Amino acid sequence: PSPPRHSGRRRRAGRDSEAMAEAQTQAQRGTDTDTDTETMWRRLREATGRRLRAFHTMRGKEVERGEFWDVVVITAADERQERAFVQQIASKLERKELPCGIPYHVFADPPGPKIGNGGSTLHALLCLQELYGDKMDSFKVLLIHAGGSSQRLPSASALGKVFMAVPVGCPAYQMLELKLAMYVDLQAGMAPGVLVTCADDVELYSLPQAGALALDRPGVTALAHPSPLGMGTGHGVFVLGPGAWGGAELEWGPCHLFLHKPSVEAMLEAGAACGPHSDHVYTDSIFYLDRPTCRGLLHALQQGPGLQCELDAYGDFLPALGPSRGEGSGEGPGEGERPQLHRAVTAALHGTPLHVAALNNSVFYHLGTAPEYLHHLTSPAGGLWGLPQPQGPETGPDHSPLPLGPTSGPFPDPLPQSLHHSSQRQGPRPEPCPGPDTHSHRPGPDHQGGPDPRSLSRALGPTAGSVDPSSHSQPPGPVACVLRSLLGTGSVVSPGSVVEFSRLAPGTRVGPGCIVSGCSLGPGTSVPAGTFLLSVGMPGGFASAALGTADDPKASVGSLDEIEGLQILGVGLDRAAQLLGLPLSPRLFSGPRPGLWNARLFPGPRPTAQESAAATLAVVDGLRGGSAVQLPPDLGLLSIHDMIHGMDLQSTLRFREELLQELSKAGNDAAGNDAGGN
Numbered sequence: 001p002s003p004p005r006h007s008g009r010r011r012r013a014g015r016d017s018e019a020m021a022e023a024q025t026q027a028q029r030g031t032d033t034d035t036d037t038e039t040m041w042r043r044l045r046e047a048t049g050r051r052l053r054a055f056h057t058m059r060g061k062e063v064e065r066g067e068f069w070d071v072v073v074i075t076a077a078d079e080r081q082e083r084a085f086v087q088q089i090a091s092k093l094e095r096k097e098l099p100c101g102i103p104y105h106v107f108a109d110p111p112g113p114k115i116g117n118g119g120s121t122l123h124a125l126l127c128l129q130e131l132y133g134d135k136m137d138s139f140k141v142l143l144i145h146a147g148g149s150s151q152r153l154p155s156a157s158a159l160g161k162v163f164m165a166v167p168v169g170c171p172a173y174q175m176l177e178l179k180l181a182m183y184v185d186l187q188a189g190m191a192p193g194v195l196v197t198c199a200d201d202v203e204l205y206s207l208p209q210a211g212a213l214a215l216d217r218p219g220v221t222a223l224a225h226p227s228p229l230g231m232g233t234g235h236g237v238f239v240l241g242p243g244a245w246g247g248a249e250l251e252w253g254p255c256h257l258f259l260h261k262p263s264v265e266a267m268l269e270a271g272a273a274c275g276p277h278s279d280h281v282y283t284d285s286i287f288y289l290d291r292p293t294c295r296g297l298l299h300a301l302q303q304g305p306g307l308q309c310e311l312d313a314y315g316d317f318l319p320a321l322g323p324s325r326g327e328g329s330g331e332g333p334g335e336g337e338r339p340q341l342h343r344a345v346t347a348a349l350h351g352t353p354l355h356v357a358a359l360n361n362s363v364f365y366h367l368g369t370a371p372e373y374l375h376h377l378t379s380p381a382g383g384l385w386g387l388p389q390p391q392g393p394e395t396g397p398d399h400s401p402l403p404l405g406p407t408s409g410p411f412p413d414p415l416p417q418s419l420h421h422s423s424q425r426q427g428p429r430p431e432p433c434p435g436p437d438t439h440s441h442r443p444g445p446d447h448q449g450g451p452d453p454r455s456l457s458r459a460l461g462p463t464a465g466s467v468d469p470s471s472h473s474q475p476p477g478p479v480a481c482v483l484r485s486l487l488g489t490g491s492v493v494s495p496g497s498v499v500e501f502s503r504l505a506p507g508t509r510v511g512p513g514c515i516v517s518g519c520s521l522g523p524g525t526s527v528p529a530g531t532f533l534l535s536v537g538m539p540g541g542f543a544s545a546a547l548g549t550a551d552d553p554k555a556s557v558g559s560l561d562e563i564e565g566l567q568i569l570g571v572g573l574d575r576a577a578q579l580l581g582l583p584l585s586p587r588l589f590s591g592p593r594p595g596l597w598n599a600r601l602f603p604g605p606r607p608t609a610q611e612s613a614a615a616t617l618a619v620v621d622g623l624r625g626g627s628a629v630q631l632p633p634d635l636g637l638l639s640i641h642d643m644i645h646g647m648d649l650q651s652t653l654r655f656r657e658e659l660l661q662e663l664s665k666a667g668n669d670a671a672g673n674d675a676g677g678n
Contacts, residue, residue, distance in 0.1 A: 009104045039363045040206075043294065044250070048182075049208040049388035052168065053180035056390035062097025069187050072127065072180070073105045074162060074199075077119040077147035082108035084159050084649055085146070089176075089655070097177060105131075109147060110307060118144040118311025118345075121196060122301045125294055131621045137291055139548055140187045144179060145313070146199035149644070151597050152369040153555040155500070155517035158536050158652065162199035164367065165483035165500045167377060168387050171660070172483045175199055175367075181390070183286075189214035194294055195312060197286040202384065205362035215288040222255070223561065224282035225362045232267050236260050236284035236314050239272045240357050248647035249361045255322050256356040258284075260315040267510035282356065286313060286366055293352055300348035303586040305342050310344065320346040321354035370515060370532055370549045378478040378496050385481060442588075478512075486541065486662055494529070501656050505610075513549055520609035525617065530623055531569070535613055536643050537651025544616035545640045547596065553640065556595025560584050563594050569623045573599060579622055580629050582637070590639040597641050604636035609655060 046220070051567055058068060074089075076082040085106040092098050094371045107127045116121065126144055128136055146162035156164050163174045173181070182203060186195065189211050203223065207213055215221050224238050239257040267273060273279045289297070301307070311317075314568050364385060364508035367373050376383035452553045485499045488506035493499055497514040503511070511529035527533060532551070537542040547553055548569045555566055566573040574597070577584055580601060591598035603615040622629035631637070638646075 011326055031127060034555065040337070043205055043206040044363065045388060048204050049390075052181050052390035055177070055184045056169070058099040058184075060311070061099060062101035063099045066188075067621050068099050068184075069104060069142045070646075071103050071105065071132075071141045072174075073107060073124050073128065073143045075117070075143070075145050076106055076108040076160075077123060077149065078111075079108050080645070080649075081147060081160060084653075085162070085589075087228070087649070087653060088163055089157065091653070092174075092176070093661075097171070098145055113308060114310050115307045115310050116310040117198070118313040118316050119148075119309070120145055120147060121194075121313050122297060122311070122345075123307060125184045125194070125298050126301060129298060131393060132457040133316060138192050138639045140190050140192055142180075142183060142187070143194050143196050144176075144199050145197070150200070150368075152365070152536050153373055154532065154547070154553055154640055154644075155373075155515060156200070157640070158518065159509045160199070160648060161367075164200075164212075164373075167385050167481050167483060172662070175202075178202060178384075180644040185210070185473075186213065186215060189216060190288065191216040191290055193288055193290040195286060195288050200366060200368045201285065201576055201634060202365040202367070203285050203359075204365075205359040206249055212250050213359075214355055217353070217355045218290055218292070219355065220249060220287055220289055220293055220318070220349075221355040221357060222287040222318065223285050223362075224356045224358045225285060225364045226280050226358070226360055227283040227364070229264060229267065229273060229279050232259075232272070232281040232283055233263060234261060237262055237267055237272050238282040238319060238357060239270050239285065240274070240282060240358070241271065247360065249359070250655060251358040251360065253356055253358065255498060256323060257357045258318040258354065260312075260319055266353075273371065282358055283364070286316070287318070296352070297345065300341075300344040307313075307341075308339055311341065316342060318354065320349040321352050341416065370551075373476075374496060374513060374515065374549060376529060377481045377498050379477050385479060390546070392520075440652065464678050471605045475656075484656075484660065485664065486666070489524075501659060503659060503662075504610075515549055518609075518652070519544065519613045520655075521613055522610045525614070528620060532614065533616070533620075534640075534643075535609050536588060537609075538605040538643065538646060539648050539650040541607045542609040542612040543602065543605050543638055543643050543653075544609075544612040545602045545638075545643055546616050547640075548672075551596060553596045556593040556597070557560050558593065560586070560594055566594070566596060566599075568596055568599070568601070571623050576601060578624050579627070580619065580631060590641045598639045600637040600639045600642065602638050602643075603631065 074085055076085050089098070089104050089106070093100060093104075098104070107120075107124050109120055109123060121143065124216070128139075128141065144162060146160055148161075150156040150161050153161070162176045162179070165172045165174050166178050166180075168178060176199075179197065179199065179202070183195065183197070193215075195215070203225070205223075205225075213223075221430055222238065224240075227235070235457045237259045238255045239259065243254050250406075257272075258501060259272065261272060262270070262272075263672050267281055274280055274282070281331065296473050338380060365372075365376050367376060377385055379385060405531075426434065480493040480495055481498045482493055482501040483498070485502045485504065487499075488505045488508065489491070490506050491504040491508040491510075493504075493510045494512040494514070496512045497510050497516070499510060499516045500518075502516050502519045502521070504516075505523040507524040509525075510516055511531065513530045514527050514530045515534075516527060517534050519533055521527070530549050532547045532549045533544065534546075535542050546569070548567075551568055557563055557565060564572045564574045568576050571579070573594075574584060576599075582588055584600075588594070589598045590600060602619065603612070606612040606615055619629055621627075
């Protein structure tokens with residue numbers, strides 16, 4: 001029969017109505033998602049602020065038993081690092097920057113082959129047992145792995161990555177204080193044992209209620225963070241089984257399998273993918289060892305061959321746990337003593353349960369490379385720059401509350417693709433929160449929603465310099481981050497740059513995308529864009545090194561014939577040697593493999609830090625400009641390796657201490673002027 005008249009129109013109208021209804025539903029879901037996401041970021045920021053304020057009240061005060069950690073342990077790669085760490089901790093205690101009344105231990109790895117952070121964990125357990133004996137059965141210990149050369153971030157190589165400055169607090173916190181603050185409430189719900197973490201990462205998270213994250217289960221408990229599938233290839237991944245990703249802020253569950261830096265295919269095959277679209281995995285960060293597990297590891301060390309090989313606390317310990325064993329980082333038989341110790345550790349951990357606390361509202365930041373460091377310290381859309389300040393409520397310069405949370409989407413402003421291999425999910429979009437050590441320019445009439453993130457910097461005390469406001473791209477670009485530094489009149493730090501522990505004379509200009517660490521720059525000095533400039537004290541004065549912030553200081557090649565593949569400051573290493581008038585020979589390098597870390601390209605010690613920086617910047621200008629550099633014939637050349645290992649610890653620390661005294665005096669003078677009405 002013929003269809004009824006207008007039936008097609010009715011069907012189209014029906015489909016249009018259904019489409020409109022579906023569009024309205026999707027729009028409502030989008031609105032709900034935006035609201036939920038904003039609530040998540042707000043809760044994350046509020047939780048972080050509470051922890052920072054709680055830690056702030058403990059600084060310089062004697063803490064009671066049960067109020068803080070019983071022992072804090074920091075590992076060091078060798079005795080040189082140990083001395084540097086011990087002296088810096090003593091200075092921080094004297095300045096009342098840390099809680100008092102508890103022991104802070106620094107344990108250097110024993111001489112011999114590299115033992116990795118797994119070996120450092122075993123060595124620290126042994127040292128603690130020798131110091132405290134049975135008292136360890138009641139102690140709650142925080143173990144921070146801070147050893148290593150930190151070659152991909154040379155500014156952390158000089159005095160340790162656990163002492164990197166971060167844009168929180170006044171005076172600006174260093175990583176040690178930030179780590180202590182972020183874990184300030186974990187020990188209250190933790191059974192005796194050891195919490196293991198690394199010095200170059202930061203975890204932010206919120207919980208449904210106080211005390212929800214109780215580390216009191218037998219065995220090992222690990223914190224897990226939801227991350228895009230591709231991120232899992234550079235981290236440890238937990239396979240939690242069906243039912244994971246329920247959406248609550250905190251979800252507990254056993255781990256069926258731990259995969260160390262797996263391929264995407266391996267994650268999918270193991271069933272690690274989760275989330276609404278199976279495009280996320282749970283990645284690792286810190287973990288807790290209960291006391292029986294610590295005793296088992298100690299027994300394995302004492303009964304085995306000793307620390308004669310490298311172990312990874314993540315790649316060798318965690319895969320041995322749980323009902324299904326994964327693949328560790330060992331290479332199997334034929335690797336000297338390693339298989340025996342590896343088997344002893346695996347046997348000690350066999351049958352130990354692995355519990356996972358899935359923190360579904362959390363962020364993980366890694367600061368292991370120069371690009372990561374710059375991104376997380378200068379991005380107004382997330383990262384450490386926008387953390388709340390511990391000294392008071394989150395208010396702007398006019399004491400009005402600052403806006404919180406992202407503008408849209410669950411993963412705002414993702415990390416640059418170049419960072420994805422070593423960083424996890426990008427953080428929230430918090431607005432910058434000016435604290436007592438923040439200087440701001442009031443936003444223009446076209447800017448809405450709080451202070452203009454393009455014209456803010458974090459510093460310690462008043463400065464006469466400024467942040468270059470010339471970059472006003474949309475969306476807002478990076479900010480300048482100035483930490484524990486003095487800026488002279490007319491000096492400018494460009495967006496996307498970090499200046500730490502430095503003194504900039506009047507008229508100095510630091511270009512975009514730079515890292516300036518431990519330097520003294522003379523009047524009118526210009527640091528070209530994308531330059532990494534580092535100065536350290538040496539016997540006889542100071543020495544400075546420079547790279548591009550995009551260079552890989554760890555890059556090396558097998559022979560001199562291949563060095564054209566190494567890039568420094570935009571030119572091949574062979575071309576750099578030619579411009580400096582240096583012959584290509586093994587003597588150009590301070591190690592057996594030619595590489596940027598051990599290339600002797602930088603002027604030897606100069607009498608002052610300012611002269612040293614000027615001499616190295618002349619090399620930078622020559623290499624970037626493609627012009628020959630005339631080096632004095634009697635001037636010895638150094639590599640970064642030479643500087644770090646030949647560094648004069650006392651003069652390097654003295655430079656920082658004198659800088660802090662000047663900053664403190666400048667702050668007091670400014671406060672006096674304000675009180676006097678000037």
